[in-house]
Amino acid sequence: MQTHKAKRVEIIIEAPMEGRLTDALKKAGVTGFTILPVLGGSGRSGHWTREGQVGRAGMVAVICLIRPDRMDALLQAAFTVVERHIGVVSITDCEVLRAERF
Amino acid sequence: MQTHKAKRVEIIIEAPMEGRLTDALKKAGVTGFTILPVLGGSGRSGHWTREGQVGRAGMVAVICLIRPDRMDALLQAAFTVVERHIGVVSITDCEVLRAERF
């Protein structure tokens, strides 16, 4: 089948920042994203699990498939939001079906 | 450690289509897959979150690791199911341990 080159960006970020991140992504021209729940994790700021939390705490994973040429705008936008926050950003090469969607 | 080339296919699809997709994957000879929950997302058909839903609405992410030579059968099968539906398909090169499993 016909596939098209794209990038898969995965941003793991604190839940209270989710809305701000997706707003920034939309402003940067991102056409779509998907949000996955996160159960727990570990990093420089220590270990956490959803079970040790109350309220809107915890993290989420935002996955974003984009055309390679839009990457820089996206990373710039994401970075502005996550800069002062805990969390990680990773980028993978991928192929997508139905390129007209991106 | 010894690793083996494989493909990682990630299909984000409407929850009511999950069973039909996994049935099609099995028919296409896929030996395994994993289903992750999705909290929300955005695309051409707008923004949604699980909180604005009732019933079996929403989307899921189906992840499928396969041997590269089985890719085309899988994509063909997946495409038939998702064709008329909202959702996205992405493919990444990867390596796997224990190749005998795929």
Added chain:
Amino acid sequence: MQTHKAKRVEIIIEAPMEGRLTDALKKAGVTGFTILPVLGGSGRSGHWTREGQVGRAGMVAVICLIRPDRMDALLQAAFTVVERHIGVVSITDCEVLRAERF
């Protein structure tokens, strides 16, 4: 933006083994990981969904971004834990922001 080469390791493993796996990862020098919930899946040992389970059953996905040179230690550690268990391990090349974190 400045990005850095890294590896993204995704381990899908039985929930009761989660703590043992993350302990092993920490011992192998992994600085961080993220745990995602899994709704269901299929493999050589059959099909399962969270709905057909009671208690602490089911699986989780552990995602680990690492510097390429730490890969082998990680895989070794992971393999020791998952060896006799059902589950899969995949490795993808990726880029990360803020390399000082890994």
Added chain:
Amino acid sequence: MQDILTLAGENLLSPMILCFALGLFAALARSELTVPEAAAKALSIYLLFAIGFKGGVAVADHGVDASLISALIGGIILSFGLPFVAFALLRGMTRLSATDAAATAAHYGSISIVTFVTATSVLASRGIVAEGYMVAVAAAMEAPAIISALWLVSRNAPTGQGSRMDAELWREILLNGSIVLLVGSFVIGFITGNDGMARIESFIVSPFQGVLCLFLLDMGLVAGRGLRGARGILSMGAVAFGMVMPLVGAACGLAMAMVLGLSVGGVVLMMTLAASASYIAVPAAMRVALPEANPSVYLTLSLGVTFPFNLTLGIPAYVAVAQALTGA
């Protein structure tokens, strides 16, 4: 008239409706207040179980007779027929495509069990008794409308947008969670009767209205979030349809109830069923069978317009009309 207004006022100021309004307000004001999905689903399981069980016990108490069967048939006829009315109205009042109009019409032939539950609780609070088997009628009305809608599509939609109906989907529709739970608990209530009721009464009767409050709070949140997300999706004509159609449906339900000779309570419930629109079973079926139909249209209409309309104005009106007509 005086009466209708008093009744509507009383209804509007009940804790249930105010909870719904609170949810609506919170969502429209973009508060992050949410009822977790699992909790909302648990509440709905409780409500379905309680309402089904009570209906079964009531039938066991009064005995089964032919009127149960005829009410079931009457409900099924309504469910089959109303989509045609809705489709005609939609094509007249809006510019929706044939596919969107048919998908929406399916929702209005089917029913909203929460609207039904709210109506039973309004009846209970005014001491009006209804036929216990109306719960079974509700279950019977869930699915037939889908057939009519698919037939409408096959006649009116452009080629290539035909419906994707298969045996698997029929199984899914007929065995969807709420039908199975409603019918199942109805049967359990019928089998165990008053003995069974005595054992679980303090679980399913006394806290019922309070649980309904929290559930309607969540429904308000969901409806409000749907409305916010759908701004600009519904034309004025579509919104008008969302308030006219329940009245048309209620009128059909009234006629059917008179033919069947139901009690005042039964008339109210039949009107409510006919007036209400599905937003769980039918949307899921439509996503599979008619993927080209726009879910925002039918979900917003059903959940954002018709559901609040019935809850606030519809039900008191149906009660008043039923009381006036049956002289009760």
Added chain:
Amino acid sequence: MQDILTLAGENLLSPMILCFALGLFAALARSELTVPEAAAKALSIYLLFAIGFKGGVAVADHGVDASLISALIGGIILSFGLPFVAFALLRGMTRLSATDAAATAAHYGSISIVTFVTATSVLASRGIVAEGYMVAVAAAMEAPAIISALWLVSRNAPTGQGSRMDAELWREILLNGSIVLLVGSFVIGFITGNDGMARIESFIVSPFQGVLCLFLLDMGLVAGRGLRGARGILSMGAVAFGMVMPLVGAACGLAMAMVLGLSVGGVVLMMTLAASASYIAVPAAMRVALPEANPSVYLTLSLGVTFPFNLTLGIPAYVAVAQALTGA
């Protein structure tokens, strides 16, 4: 005999068992009806807390004496011993490997708290009182069986399949959620006694049977889905084991209860504990300790065969036998 049949009939037609049957039916018919995982877990927390608390209050009420200690010891002996019986039967009746047989045997030495809860509610509905400390006996019987099973593996399994037991796993087993909650709420009930009961009675006593109904609905769904997924996994011999073993276990439990001199209610509960098989704590432990053992085998047997067997036929039989033997 007449009595046993009446009793079984009554039990089978209680709302609880019918809810279980409804869940089983829905799952086997592939309905998508589900109780959300979080809701099911919340229900089980409620049940464990309520049963533990009530047990503690009962003990506070009647005072502690030596019989509590001897019952605990009796329960632990059963839990240690039953896996050997189960292992022997399995090796005789099925072709399961030594590892699979040992893992399964561990489940039958341990207990199912839901079966226990259902038995207490059957006793309550017939006005039979039981020793409050049987809740503590249930908790004490959860873990010992695991040791016996691991010993069986070390003796019988091929090398390389040895168990992976470590201190960490022991901690997990001994402090697993249901043991901690059961023992903890037992202690709380014991400390606060009737005063505490007065404060939370309307939460843990009156709605109890209704909550149990919804919980058993979910258990039916889970058991049914397990059965569907495991088609072809169990041989006829294994299925037979799943119904013979509870009877053997109940007989051992009966003998132990007679030695301990328990009341009728206590005899029934001891028989039920011995007859029931774990499907939460032990499977999780087996996945870690004996990863080579096939979970489908032990889960399907315990949850799909023995659990429904005890719920429907077993418990009424144990009640009848206990009443006959103690002449009550």
Added chain:
Amino acid sequence: MQDILTLAGENLLSPMILCFALGLFAALARSELTVPEAAAKALSIYLLFAIGFKGGVAVADHGVDASLISALIGGIILSFGLPFVAFALLRGMTRLSATDAAATAAHYGSISIVTFVTATSVLASRGIVAEGYMVAVAAAMEAPAIISALWLVSRNAPTGQGSRMDAELWREILLNGSIVLLVGSFVIGFITGNDGMARIESFIVSPFQGVLCLFLLDMGLVAGRGLRGARGILSMGAVAFGMVMPLVGAACGLAMAMVLGLSVGGVVLMMTLAASASYIAVPAAMRVALPEANPSVYLTLSLGVTFPFNLTLGIPAYVAVAQALTGA
């Protein structure tokens, strides 16, 4: 004195506090016992709804007067003022950075609704009545402290660590779930009054204390897990602050309550509000506004030290002091 000890003993041995202790124990012993997140959130929705509704009904019952307004203003003044006291104490007693100290101070100006709910249930169990509008005061005290903390940061923190405050965040804070639910159900209770109460009483009154037990079990688990994760994060000075600050806060609350002329019950609740520290609304706001502040510090202090302190020792002390001073 005798009295305080008896009271504290009684309180410590209530099912609620013992449930909290059980949760704490289970978490510290690393048991995997957990209350699912969705269930815990559902319980908190129930508690907020019930407490708000009851407050509204009480106000409807006694009529609104100027004292409501003055109590609201008094609460807001406390919420604005206490962060300055907390900040000064923290800078004196610990080596926390200005940013960490300010973020922590915000928590102590704001309130913990669960502590408040526990205090109302202690009052109820001793038959002490309090002003119904104290619920509204609780809601009003959630947010002002955040402003004070941000002002403290802007004055004391190094450049580059300024707060990220924007209109969006203000909306989030003022419309956070618990404020909307508390105020909303207060208004609903006020509008529907005793009629509304009669309809949902058996849902929100009788099971209340039992639900609170399970909720506190979960709070114990969460607090315990937080404590385990934060070992080594809090200095001795910080821990001391976590127990001194509630006493200082309670003293301020007492003074304010005397000025306002509240009843004994009202005095206790005002002391409790001032003594308690937020661990839901404020942490979420701080993550957005002051990302550089270390969440382990303020969460552990508020949830791991001050919350248990108030629950076990604080509330009985506040009751005793209020009774002594008002001579009731």
